[in-house]
Amino acid sequence: MPAGRRYLLVSPCRDEAAYIRRTLDSVAAQSVPPASWIVVDDGSKDETPAILAEYAARLPYLTVVRREDRGRRSVGPGVVEAFYAGLEGVDLGQFDYLCKLDMDLDLPPRYFEGLLLRMEAEPRLGTTSGKPWFVHPRSQALVPEVCGDEMSVGMTKFYRVECFQEIGGFVRQVMWDGIDCHRARMLGWMAESVDDPSLRFVHLRPQGASQTGIWTGRVRAGFGQYFMGTSPLYYLAVAASRLSQHPVLSGSAAMLWGYFSSAVRGAPRYDDPEFRRFVRRYQHLALVMGKRSATRKVVAERAGVWKARHPDVSGAALA
Numbered sequence: 001m002p003a004g005r006r007y008l009l010v011s012p013c014r015d016e017a018a019y020i021r022r023t024l025d026s027v028a029a030q031s032v033p034p035a036s037w038i039v040v041d042d043g044s045k046d047e048t049p050a051i052l053a054e055y056a057a058r059l060p061y062l063t064v065v066r067r068e069d070r071g072r073r074s075v076g077p078g079v080v081e082a083f084y085a086g087l088e089g090v091d092l093g094q095f096d097y098l099c100k101l102d103m104d105l106d107l108p109p110r111y112f113e114g115l116l117l118r119m120e121a122e123p124r125l126g127t128t129s130g131k132p133w134f135v136h137p138r139s140q141a142l143v144p145e146v147c148g149d150e151m152s153v154g155m156t157k158f159y160r161v162e163c164f165q166e167i168g169g170f171v172r173q174v175m176w177d178g179i180d181c182h183r184a185r186m187l188g189w190m191a192e193s194v195d196d197p198s199l200r201f202v203h204l205r206p207q208g209a210s211q212t213g214i215w216t217g218r219v220r221a222g223f224g225q226y227f228m229g230t231s232p233l234y235y236l237a238v239a240a241s242r243l244s245q246h247p248v249l250s251g252s253a254a255m256l257w258g259y260f261s262s263a264v265r266g267a268p269r270y271d272d273p274e275f276r277r278f279v280r281r282y283q284h285l286a287l288v289m290g291k292r293s294a295t296r297k298v299v300a301e302r303a304g305v306w307k308a309r310h311p312d313v314s315g316a317a318l319a
Helices: 020-028 048-056 077-087 111-121 161-166 176-186 214-228 232-241 250-264 273-289 291-301 303-309
Strands: 007-013 036-042 062-067 097-101 125-128 131-135 142-144 156-160 200-203
Touching: 007 020, 007 077, 020 048, 036 048, 036 077, 048 062, 062 077, 097 111, 097 161, 111 125, 111 156, 125 161, 125 176, 156 161, 176 214, 176 273, 176 291, 214 250, 232 250, 232 273, 273 291, 291 303
Parallel strands: 007 036, 007 097, 036 062, 131 200
Antiparallel strands: 097 156, 125 156, 131 142
16 A cells, blocks of 8 residues: 555444345445444344455455444444444554445445545545435436535545544434534545546435334434534525435425424534534535535635644645
């Protein structure tokens, strides 16, 4: 592994026997392999442990960490806890990049090489990813998942280690994968997901499709947006824009129910008022200017914050 290209994968998983071989095979086929890959088996009851043992015997960089069964699948806090169980005892100073990688993905063979090239071209780029696609349940065609260009996607977050450490890592709550990107931008870093054909990957379990159904997943997403501090006006606009997307109408209704029911019952919020103000200002700019222009504006405004922390590094922002 060339100096400066050492990346660590950490993969929390539970009961992924239906998908895990495709992820293992696609990582094994990468043009630039990981320096280390830690898979955290979070108490699987299916064939996941046996499959992982099979691959660990032939992939020298693969290590499996086994956790006790907590009795259920847990997204948000549970996933982040499993991720940190994988990081225990790891010296991040030995790596240049860190990726939280789900085990229900099929990656193209130059996926990580492409992400490395983007990082190397722009010093301010703190986190990046490709775009997820999934098989539509009715047409069986591959279609893109909804994800903004201003966020690296939660199922494959590729981080510059320095950026990951500066933002304080992941929050142990739903919406950890939105908070991280906003906090990175707040500190002057850039965050993105890239719609490049060479970086498109297949998400074998569609986003928001909770183990108890899509409705539950979308309600959970609504709570996550409330927790993060999202503006109600902005979230109404987001839900309206997704009315025609699968599942038609009910998906948007579930999102709004999750958000506003959390507000009514006074659910806890991310305890950083300055961060919540930053997020809402960005979102209101996005409503007025469009998300792409708002992102460019905020990235330009926060350049000084980044430069003050990294006075010896220079680089032009990505177009």
